[in-house]
Amino acid sequence: MSISIEFPDGSKKQFDDGVSVLEIAKSISTSLGKKAIAGKFNGELVDLHRALKQDGKLQILTANDDDALIVLNDTAAFLLAATLKAAYPKMHFGEGHSTADGFFYDTDNEDGQVTVNDLADIKAQMQALVKANGEIKRVFVSKDELLKAFAGDPYKESLINAESGVQIPAYQLGDFVDFGYRALLDKAGEAKIFELLSVAGAYWQGKSSNPMLQRIYATAFYKQADLDADLKRRAEIKERDHRTLGRELDLFFVDPKVGAGLPYWMPNGSTIRRTIERYIIDRELAAGYEHVYTPILANLDLYKQSGHWDHYREDMFPPMDMGDGEMLELRPMNCPSHIQIYQHHIRSYRELPIRIAELGMMHRYEKSGALSGLQRVREMTLNDGHTFVTPDQIQDEFKNILQLMMNVYEDFDVTDYTFRLSYRDPKNTEKYFDDDEMWNKSQSMLKGAMDDLGLDYYEAEGEAAFYGPKLDVQTKTALGNDETLSTIQLDFMMPEKFHLVYTGEDGQEHRPVMIHRGVISTMERFIAYLTEIYKGAFPTWLAPTQVEIIPVNLDLHMDYAESLQKTLAAKGIRVKLDKRNEKMGYKIREAQTQKVPYTLVVGDQEKNDATVSVRAYGSDKPSTEDLNVFVDAIVSEVKNFSRTGK
Template identity: 40%
Template sequence: MSWNFIQTPNSLLVPPIENGFYYDFDLGTDSDGKPLAFSPEALEKIEKRMRQIVAGKHEFNYREIGPDEARELFKDQSYKLELIDGLIEGNVDEYGAVIDETPVLSTYRQDTFEDLCRGPHVGDTGEIRPDAFKLLTVAGAYWRGDENNAMLQRIYGTAWHTRDELKQHLQMLEEAKKRDHRKLGRDLEIFIFDEDVGPGLPLWLPNGGIIIEELEGLAKEMEGKRGYDRVRTPHLAKDALFERTGHLLHYAESMYPPMEMEGVRYYMKPMNCPFHHKIFDSKSRSYRDLPLRLGEYGTCYRFEKSGELFGLMRVRSMQMNDAHIYCSEEQFEEEFMGVVDLYLEYFRIFGVEKYVMRLSTHHKTGLGKKYIDNEPMWLKTEEMVRNAMKNGNVPFVEVPDEAAFYGPKIDVQIWSAIGREFSLATNQVDFAVPARCDLSFINRAGKSEIPICLHRAPLGTHERMIGFLLEHYAGKFPVWLSPEHARVIPINDSHNDYAQKIAERLREAKIRAQADLGPDRMNAKIRQAQLMQVPYMLVVGDREVENSTISLRKRDGSRQNGLPVEEFVAAVQDRIATRSNEL
């Protein structure tokens, strides 16, 4: 396949992404109407041709063009014509976001190829090391992420300064494959998806249920120490509630369609806050009641597009570590930073060493559409967040035009043990919805005042958090979080009674354990426990029965023979109680 062949009238360049780049192609469909795709052999030929082009040291020449010339230049490329029309007629960029500056149409030309692109570029192809880039995969991708649009073929690639950097990155990708949470979740019997249930709706297996309970137990413990009250709310509500809060105006496209019963329209809840607002408003409040912190692990439902669903990372049913803090303006900074401190404590527990806190702000062009139309309050609350973070000596970066519709927020990005980035949690300021819901309290002066509401979810959702932890730990959860703490393995059937006795003692001590009394040989049982990443394997035979001991094999391969049972129990209880990351 020649390079000129793949520069079809139906190709689309997309800006670089982290650690790489991609390019979309519409190759048409086969006789059955299915999108045609690149073969692995085609990918190799494309990569070979790219190296030849790089060796030519062709300059990248930038120029700006007018709408008429742009439409003529790309008259056979429907996708680019759509982009051009969006820029010129609607000030909409390639992602569908409104831009406030005057749109500029620009191209880059390299040898005989000219493409619509904003740039910037290197000076010429000679600056690209031919041994430091590689095409990785081909994947299907809907045009503009909309499943109602055409399915394109997306070629992913990566480029680095040196061959060694490329090699290191490829090694990281191989490690990431081993840590893929979808594979580990299936292999470790944590969760599954089923076509009859529906996409994006995970089924939690017993092992997953245990991890969820441990995470929820951690959150309840941490929040209990910080004065949170726990509440529970239903999974659906009348449309009037979501109309009042503004969610139907700003969030309807992410909500499941309504169901009508007895002439009343109901929606599955996409978030818990409207219900918590009702709980706040269930009685009169005074400044003495504030701050009021309402926490709930509520299940929410969002209709994520099919093309955006990804394992546990993007789902349609989610259990959120949710809470809403109602406070006065004077209490804001202490409460806001209390949430940030909770993030940092969780990072310590899970061994997260790299993170970034992003202050997501509004953009004035979105007022009245994407955002609540109240510019003074946007500026005020954004400055309140800046000051709180600065006063708390917590580093942050600002990201414009990514706020919630009702106020600014801190979004938390974390990195796993192998350096992959995840979006985890949020701490949102809501200056708008409490007023829409007529929430108020009597302040110290005896006057009615509208509270500020903080929406926060330090552990995000069970789904995304467990997906992250599966990769972060490579399935080797710390002891306290492991679905099974210990497995007792008899050398032969004559030791089954003793193995069962040991397992019962461990369960009495609140250690999750079972005795493997199946017909397999001892080595096969050990291998199976290792595959399931059980932290401790307790082998028992004649010597252990005689001395009331165990032979301990840890998941990391270390061993200890002749260990008294109670000494092992005490050690494991300590690991669990302290939520230690040590084995």
């Protein structure tokens, strides 16, 4: 019997039934035989010794393939578990395997949990195991044997019992057996380049009602240089972190004396925020929105009617009991407020769509462990908007909003995002308004709109708002966490709850549909996000200080410096003059560390010629420019949102 194997280049070759991946690699070339790490057979990762018994497509993986990293990290996870099992006899094990970012293993130790302080020891023991270079064999073991190997370990027992089949594929190194891997390397010594990174809690099987295990995070590479580069990358993340930059650039702070999750905006951060707020209001006014102000407090009854009290209570601050029967509630969302605006007048179909927008301040009682700088706070101001439309306007309005979003992203140079259609969780419907027909209808409407526009998206169950499905725009933070930036939400429920109507062409009352949307998220989250993507070097139009003027000599050049400052300020440029009695180099350095877009040094030469010496942020080569040319250039740069090529 022979089987036919097809290679990535399309060529086919016959092999004996049961041939191993390694044998095939060797048959192609000696060097490939040496470099081969694993295979990908019909899309599935297989180890080198796997016997192939059917026709199929085979890719031989070498260290250069991304998938090879999965094999390596799985192997490292296996070796970590083997090390831990030997070092901590009373340790129990949850899941452990490679991730997009390395690998992890969940542990639970009766004699005290592992902590970061143990990592050095564990690493040394793991290195010893690697050095011994034992053979890692793929074996088939019965459930009973596995249960014996992990006797007394409730997590592994549960994982073993969840396996289908009698003989379970597993890997063995000496006495240690573990399962659940796709493919491993065949020698422990091949996983010698790794680093144990951190320890963190993780719920068993991701359920918060389950016990919490200790998760060891780590990463492995084939080359030391790759590991070094990755560790460097992880260190550099810190430099992007908006909390670090927020302190260095004096943007904001959070003080426990005042309250966790309640940020204070320093003048620099406030300038950025104000600039963005003015920008987005102008944009929305131009797009047909009407901007309003509504109270952040309301009678609790409002949120009972909206459904927030039933479905969103755990995220709300407790109501204030005014003592005379009145209960006031800090609003967690602005939609009920905008509904009041809608309802204040009789509405005609001629007015729709009605677009109500507000930079609406809201309060949500976020769990203490979820708070993080400006990214997750308890008081936030949302770039909120609610559009009230007739049912046949939904599609167009959806496109309008999407268009607005894209235009705004362009101005902020936001390019790295994905679309997520967020549906309700069909297995947990009590979290949501109960109306299957509405859900099915609105979910398919959203999907239809995205398909019509030909946009790529992925679907996620359980991510919807309690009142309706959403289109979310997902971005990543500096630390790599997923985060929602913009959102468009279809809502048939609230209009129902509040008995919203408009008079139709037929003179009858009709129910409008509400579209909730946030374009640039909350001011807090958006500015955190921008700080990270810009690494604190805000484009000129957003920079707190746009120009720093440094006179060469405080006595001789101050008059010119001051007139320069006046000229720029008169054009609306945020300019500072450094009058301190310090060396020029010192002031220049500070302007650079503060990431000021332009530093102007002026002395005799500039004063006599009506020029400025311009040093752009990040550049070490100043250039001399005519004063008027510089002023015009920066004014137009600010006006164009600092975009080049426009």
